Amino acid sequence: MYILARTISAIFEILNLLIIGRVIISWVRPNPGDMRWRKVIKFIYDITEPILGPIRELLPSGGILGLDLSPIIALFALSIIRNFLINIVI
Numbered sequence: 118m119y120i121l122a123r124t125i126s127a128i129f130e131i132l133n134l135l136i137i138g139r140v141i142i143s144w145v146r147p148n149p150g151d152m153r154w155r156k157v158i159k160f161i162y163d164i165t166e167p168i169l170g171p172i173r174e175l176l177p178s179g180g181i182l183g184l185d186l187s188p189i190i191a192l193f194a195l196s197i198i199r200n201f202l203i204n205i206v207i
Contacts, residue, residue, distance in 0.1 A: 118206055118207060121206050122203050122206045122207055125199065125202050125203055125206065126199065126203065129195055129196075129198070129199040132164070132165075132168070132195055133192055133195060135161055135164050135165050136165050136168070136169070136188050136191055136192060136195075137188075137192075138161050139161050139162065139165045139169070139188065140188050142158060142161065143185075165191075168191050168195075169187045169188060169191055172187040172190050172191055172194075173185065173187040176190075
């Protein structure tokens with residue numbers, strides 16, 4: 118059971134890091150013409166969009182002061198789901 122709980126925790130930690138990476142990418146805006154960055158950006162967007170997209174659709178367009186709050190909500194929701202799953206496993 119301990120290994121399963123650690124695996125669940127690791128998966129959610131990776132998802133959190135990818136979401137934070139996506140936020141940083143949106144601030145830095147690397148050159149999309151560079152093939153090295155394009156692959157990394159596409160990978161991060163492909164993994165995080167199924168999580169952030171539905172949350173973004175539920176929020177009013179433009180967010181507060183034009184900020185996209187979906188990453189904050191996603192991190193909070195993932196934390197709750199992670200804790201719930203670990204409590205079930207243990």
